[in-house]
Structure formats: C-alpha cells, structure tokens
Amino acid sequence: MACQVQLILAIFAALLAALPFLSLNSFPIRRLLYPTCRCFPGEPCWPSDESWDAFNKTLGGKLIKTVPIGAVCHTNQSFVPYDAAACAELQAHWNEADTHVSSPSSITAPFFADQSCDPFAPPSSPCSIGTYVQYTVRAAGASDYRATIEFAKSNNIRLTIRNSAHDYFGKVTGAGAIAIWTHHLKDINVFDYASKHYTGKAAKVGAGVSMSEISQALKQQGLLAVIGNAPTVGVAGGYTQGAGHGMIASRHGLAADQVLEWEVVTAGGELLTASPSKNQDLYWALSGGGGGTYGIVLSMTVKAHPDEPTATAFLQFNSEGISTDLFYETIATYLHNTLAITDAGVGSIFQLSSAYFAVVPILGLGKTKEKIDELVQPTIDALTSKNIPFSYESTQYNSFHDAYAATTVETPVAFGQLGGRLPPRSDIEFSTTSFTGALRTIAEKGGLISGLSFNVSRMPDVPNSVLPGWRRSTISLVTGLIWNNTDWNANLEAQRIISEEFIPEIDRVSQQAPSSYMNEAAAREPNWKSVFFGDNYPELLRIKKKYDPSGLFWARTAVGSDTWVEGSDKRLCRT
Template sequence: MLFHKALRLLSPILLLLNESVHGKVIPPRDSYDGCRAIPGDYSWPSLADWNALNKTVGGRLIATIPIGALCHRTYSSQTGDIASYDKQKCQELRDSWFLPETHLASSSSPMAYAFSNNSCNPWLDPAVSCTIGRHVVYAINALGPSDIQQGVKFAKAHKIRLVIRNTGHDYLGRSTGAHALGVWTHNMKSMELTKYQSRDYSGPAVKIGAGVHGVDAYTFANSKGLVVVGGNCPSVGIAGGYTQGGGHGPLASKYGLGADQVLEWEVVTAGGQLLTANCNQNSDLFWALRGGGPGTFGVVVSMTVKAYPDSYASTAYFSVLDNGTNTDTIYKAIGSFLTLLPNIVDAGVYALWVVNPAGFFLMPAFAPTLRKGELDKILKPTLDAMDSLKLGYQYSSSENPTFLSAYKSLTSSWNVSDYSTGGRLIPRDVAKNNKDALVKAIRHIGSKTLFSAVSFNVKNGVSSPDENAVNPYFRSSLFNVFMGVPLNYTDYNGQTGENEITNDYLPALAALTPNGGAYPNEADVNQPDFQSVFYGTHYKKLLTIKNKYDPQGVFYAKAGVGSEAWKEQVDGRLCQIKSAAS
C-alpha cells in the first residue's frame, strides 16, 4: 500500500537508538530486580548491541515507526522528533485502517488498537505528536529458526521483554508490548504436503510455516484435493494464536478444533533449542501447545496438521430486521433458535449468528459435505418457528463444489480494530434448561452493542477432553459468544468499552454459567480468574509445563499461562511479582 511505502522512506530499515534525547544525556539506571529492562537501564542494549543483532539476523532488524505516524507532524522517538505528516497518505491510511491488510504489512501495528495505548492515533490533530507507546521497539523479520534463536538469546542477555508476532490479529494484545523486541514470523510461509505416520494417525498431512494465513492453507490444501481446519478470518495465522489457543472455524462441527488437528510442532524454546514436539518426543510440550495458549511455551516455527478429502459444502443465511415494533417477537424467535441449535450443530453445521440493535442474523450456517437441500431441511424448523410468530425474514442458501469456493463466498469478517472485545462459552445445558434467562442476557447485550455467536459441536474432535490442552469446557459448549463495543477514535477512552464488557455484559452471561469458561482467543483480557475461565482443569498441568520449558519467564502473554507472575507498570515496564513467582 502507498502509505506503507511512504513510511519506509521516513528512515532506514534500522533506526538506531542513541543514548541521548533531544541532545540531553540521560544517566543510566540500575535494572530493577525481577523486571525487564527499558531504555535508560544499564542492561538496555547499546547502539553497538543493536547493530550486532542486526548483522546477526542478516540486516532484518526493523525499528518501529507506528503506521499512524503519517498523520502526525512529529514522531517522538529516542533519536528526537521526525517529520512525517502527509495529508494525502494519512487519508489513505484512515480509509483502510479497519482492514486487516493495513496492519499485516507492519511488524509492529496491533490490530487491537487499545493495546497501542493510544500512542499514535491517526484521527487526532496532526500537531499531536506520535509516540511509540506500547508498540515493540524493534522486530526481527524472522525467516527461520536461527533468527528466532538469535532473538531469544538477545532478549535474555539484555533482560528485555520479548514478544511473538505473526499477523497481529489478536484481541488480547499478546502480539505487542512496551520496550520489547518482537520476533515477527509473518514471512515464514512454507507449506508442504506429507504422508504422516504415528501411533495415532496415518494419512495425508500439511506442514505449515509459522507465517501462513488461513486462506493460504485452505488454497494449498484445495490444490491437493484436501481440506485443513482453520479459522473464519482469512488473514489469521493458522499456526500461531489460532491453533495454540484452540481454534474454531467453519469445519469445527465436522472435524473439531484447530488444536485437535496437530500432529507435530517445531518450536524454539526459551533455552534457544529447536525442538520437535509430537506424541513421542517432548509430548508434554506437544500437549500444551495444542490449546494451552499462544506466546507462552515457545516460538512455533511450523506445525503439521491432519488433512481431509475435499468435498462440496453448503451455506445459508437469514436476516430479521428490527423495525421497532417486532423486538419482542425477535427475541421469542431467538429462544426457539436456541432450542433447535443442538440438532443443527450435531448434523455437522457450523452456525455464526449475530444479534444487535439492527436485528437477528444467521451469517452463515456453513455445512461441509452437505447438499443445499440437506441444509435447508436442517434449518426448516427454525424458519417454521419464525413463520409461526409471523416474523418477516429473508432466507437464502447455496451449494459450492469445494470447501474453498464455499469459504470464499462467505460474508467478510469484522476487523479487530473496530472494537473492545470479550467472550464466554455457553454450554448446552444452559440453552436447554435456562433458555429464558439466556435470551434475557442476550437481549441485554444485543440491544446495545454487537453480540455474535458461533455454534458448533466439538465434542468428537478428540477421544477425551484431556487429549490436549484445550479447556475441557469447550467440549460441552453449544456456542461461543463474542461481543464488541465500538471504539471512538476521535474521543478515545481505552477503558470505556473494556469496562462495559468486564463489569456489565459478561457478568450477565457469567451468572448463567458459574464455574464456566471462555475461548482465550476471543475473551476479555481483564477476565477475573482467567486461569480457570480460559484453561479450566488443565491450568495446573500447563503451569508445570510452562515452568519446565521457560523457568525464567522469557515468554509473557497477557492472560497466558504464568502471566499472573508478572505485572506491567505505568511506564510499560514488565516486572515479576514476588509472591506469584515464588
């Protein structure tokens, strides 16, 4: 994109820090005990250190200039203010800000804007200075294990924070961090079809590099007459947070979660080792990486996943618009839909539905290996319920010859940059035994903001809920709620949407699901008791594995396993909490 090209002209690829700001020498500080270093500390890398790292990784060390810098007259870095404002390029940036592709090309831009700490807001007056905020300071454009190993080694040697980033498509801010060195795996794009043989599986598999997007994996598999399990958004990195966090998607009701598909990992550990993790080697790490959360146990280089024969797939949509007089009837229809959902997902259908002030929408039901007529028959009881309520709606369905063609016909997903977000898993028994209260909670949220849900049956994706690290609560869940409160960039208060989600919307669902769970990739970063809510009964085992492979806490991710031992200070410094670490 033009604004990315313009941004690269602002400075060389490596923007070297020096030890002065605006000509004033800053005396170095002692590093705080148990804290990661920040600029000004004795252990913070010197100019020579950064130059040496850049040379070691083949000149692919990238200094961060936030992409919003084009909308500001100055960018305040440690080397001083840099003129950067370009009115035309700024408008181009604003026009494309909410597209994932805008952030994918950056080694530092978090799609979840709140985690930049509003440091370089493209909608503010150009006179307001852009700062680095919570962006990483540098990122290594990693092309292989050696680059990752050098990044881990450098971060440990200088006691600085390390962040793992692929696409930056992350709702919890795990792919950015203040005063950090980023390992950017986005350009590790290898894909290979293999024949995999193990005690648990024999058949076709695809080995996927850490930087491969979901749609790329789908396209590659399609070219071989196969399908692989991935997510809804085409730009989500399939081997990163998606699979490591569990991973639901259009094939979930047919084959299970993304984590259920993994046969093998290649991973760089905190000790700098390149390990193979599968059911025979490093099996504890293999277990943890399949659903135990991203950015926590190591840096994934590649994963090998099961592949299945391709087939036709059908999709269906309906929309019910709220005209101001039919609201009560809409929520009666939603109650009927909840009653019918188990039969829908048990037939292998994955259903994404939305409730918001505009109405009630199925967008879509996705049915792999089912004909259009079969999907219509499965959804007919829902349509009959709306007919009996005399509720007007629009319905359409279609059939495609391959999974990929059906997937490409889907409605575009929302971008992370639009919302503060949160989520909750809703089990089958709540929809069955406490339906009216559930509808009331849905109305409480959906009448004010975005309430979306994806419905699935992933119970049969594993032989038992303990086969991998995914929260066992997932296996009895009927749908995952994902809600969003829109951000206001011109009057930004990063806490407003988060507070509404944490203190109002999510408690309405939590009251119905005591001792419940949430999908850690689409959850509230401020979730109380995240250990049990995100990881369930697996947390204790996960923490033991974390401490085995990363005893020094090199890898930190918000609400990740072991993160309770750390706290971010007001200045962004990451510090160990003595009581939690002991």
C-alpha cells in the same frame, strides 16, 4: 530509602570506573542494578546503536527499527515527515486487517497502543514508540529465533512473539520489547503421514501461513484443514494454540485437535519436535494451552481431510414491525434449532443487535442444499407462522473452498472491544428463554452479539490441553461495543460495561462455571486462569516453568504471566 539506593548506585558506578574490565553492559552487572525489571530504553543497560547494528549483521539485515505507522499523522515526531494525504489514506484503511498484518509493529487492538501515534488524534498530539515494540526481527528460520532469544536474554530485554497481529489483548506488542515476527515463514508441505494415532494426508505449515494460504494450497490437492473465518489470521499461532474454532469444527473438531506435530524453539534455544511420542508434555500444552508462552513455534503439522461438496445458507429478520417479545422468542427458536444443526456436523454464525438477527452463514461440509434447508426448517416454520418477514437463501458448492471463499469476508479490526463466553449446552437446551433474555438485555444496552455454533464434544484420539468448557459448550459467544477513535474515556467506559454488565449477565443465567475462548474474551477478565484454562492451569504452569524457567516468554493472560506486571510506564517487571 531513596538515598540508600542512590548511594548503592553511586558505589557501583565508582567500581565500574575503577575496574575497566567490567562494563555497565555486562549482563551480571545489569542484573545487580536492575534485578527485577526488563531493561528499558534510555537506561544505561540498554544496548547502544552499535550493539543493535552488530546484532542486525548477525541476522543478515533482518532487524527492523520501529516507525509507528500512525507517525505520518503527527507533526510532533521525528520518525517521518507529517503527511496529511497519507494520514487520510491510513485512516480510511485503518480497520482493514492488511493495514496491520503487513506492518512489523502495528497492532489490531488500539487500546494497547495507549494513544501513541494515534492516527485519529490531533496532528500536534504526542507521537512516540510508547507501547509498540522497539525492534522487530523478520524471522526466516530457527537460527533467527535463536539469535534473538540470545540477544534478548543477554541484554535483559523484553521479548514478544508476533505473527499476523490479530490479537485483542495486545500480546504482540510491549514497551521496550523486541519482537520475533513469524509472519514470513510461509512453507507448506503436503505429504502422507503415518503414526500410531493417525495415518493419512497431512500438511506441514510454517508459523506464518494464513488461513487463506493453507486453503489455497490444499484446494489444489483436493484437501482441507480446519480453519477459522478470518483469512489473514495465522493458522499455527494463537489460533490453533488457543483451541481454534471454525465452520467445520462440528465435523472434524477444533484446530488444536488436528495437530500431529509442532516444531518449536525453547527459551534455551533448543529446536524440539513435540508430538504424541516426543516431548509429549510440550505437545499437550501447545495444543490448546495458549500461544506465546511455552516456546516459539516454527512449524505445525496438521491433519488434511478430503474436500467435499458443501452447502451454505443465509437467514435474516429484523425487529422493526414486530413486538420485542416476538423478536426474541423467534431468536430463541433458532438458538434451540442450532443444537440439531451442530449435532448434524454443521456450523453456523449468527449476529444480533436490537435491530436485526442474521445467520451469516450456516455451512455444512459434505451436506446438500436440501439437507441444510431441512435442518433450518424449524426456524423457517416459526417465522412463517408468526408472519415475520425474513430472507433466506441456500446454495450448493462443489467444494468447501468454494463455499469458504464465497461466504467468508475479512473481519474488520481495530474497531471494537469485546468479551466472550462458552455457555454450556444445557443453557441452550434447557434454559433457552433465560439465555435469550440475557442476550436481549445486552442488546438493549447497545451491545453487539455474535455466536459461532458448533459441537466439539467428541474428544480427540490424543489428549490435548483444550479448555474443557469447549467440550460442554455449543456456542462461542462474543459481545462488544464499537471502538471510539476520538474518545478515550468512552473506550474505558466500554471496557467496564463489557466486563461488569454484559458478561455477568450471561454468567447470571448459566448453569456452570464460566469458560471463554481465550482469543475472544474481555481484556479485563478477572478470573482468566479458570475462565481461559480451567483445571488444566496447574499442569500448564508446570510445563511453562520446565521449558521457560526464567520467564522469557510473556504475554497478557498467558500461562505464568502473573509472575510479571507492567508498571505505569508499561515496563515489564517481576511481581
């Protein structure tokens, strides 16, 4: 068989030599030679340097050739000179989001860099582009989207979509890929919006606007939007497209519930508006059905709500000095307490390890300090009656934005691997002891646990593709293990533990089929279609095929992604 393939290729080469009007760079010829895979660097089909230069000119100089930021830590590379001081500086700031957000190619999930140019590896270790994208387009508008789409299609090159690089699945990178970088689309326009379903203030934000940027813009006008707890995350990217939770979700709903319109460029290069009255199927899919697969979002228009006084509270107690049983009994009291807290329109975040339990914070939009104290009182009473030392502090702020700035810190990135679940409310309401027992098992195995509590059971006025599990749940639960910068095998074992021990422990005590926030889940989730999309998957796939029939847009665990697979060299090929 191998000899036959070689013979066929030799015949094609001879034809090309005999017919000068044909070229190996001709798309039909490449599809004959490489029918099932995206073109890969080093292959005859890969564009020449002259082709890349010409493409860059059409973009007005917006094409960026990848230089891995970890290259300064390596002697065995030709990107930049080795610099021990610069390497030490990079290592010191590696877990800060800005390190990766400001880069056109770096990623926040180190596993998907596949040890290429790893800043913590020995200086003499290999350093190549590897799984990083080959080039990035610093997009400034729809014309850059279209030009990049056309170049990728005509050259059969893998295309990926990159915003802020906050991503636990490596969706923003890919071996042999070109990335459209939406991060610099920063326009924010606040205006009066009127439609059949909504009349009021709205904010139209470019695809690259971050949580902190929309917060600052709306603060000046006495407004707010539903945002999450990581200030540098892009609002219109995978966050909103994947549902998007946050501290005021109990009051106003998920981020996807806020969307009034999308501007999106399709795989065919068409700029569409998707709303409840235009291209309704695309609007439905983008509003909760996951990012990076139906089209490339240019902007998003969302509801802007009035700002209000906001109260917060922090609570912590430790396991030291009390029995383990008592420690988890008190945690169970708090978890049950969160039902009343979220039903009152308040959100909260807790953190749990075998050593401590902390609520950081509880946040009530439109609530007074006294109301927050009242809501938390059942947990305070339990701590007091059991003589458990604890710390508690509540604060009143004049606005949500002041509370957000005071209580929100940038989550470290590139430091852990995780898995997640959206346990149904019934697990907390009727099986609190069993549920807490599962958390105890995970914590005693060294797992770190976090949960964002909410109540988003109220359906939005306009249907969207948010995973139904969100409406039944009351906690977005995440559990994980710390990333080991120097032991690759330990990280692989951590992935196994999360997927085969931690998450199954939660599923074991649950009353319903598992669901998970698609942005905060295990990279090895075997049942990702049902766990991330539920019964929406077949319709989402139909819409995917309608707007991207050739499968140009690909991302791990995105709708339709199982029609492609990464090989041992990470090249993308059809299954």
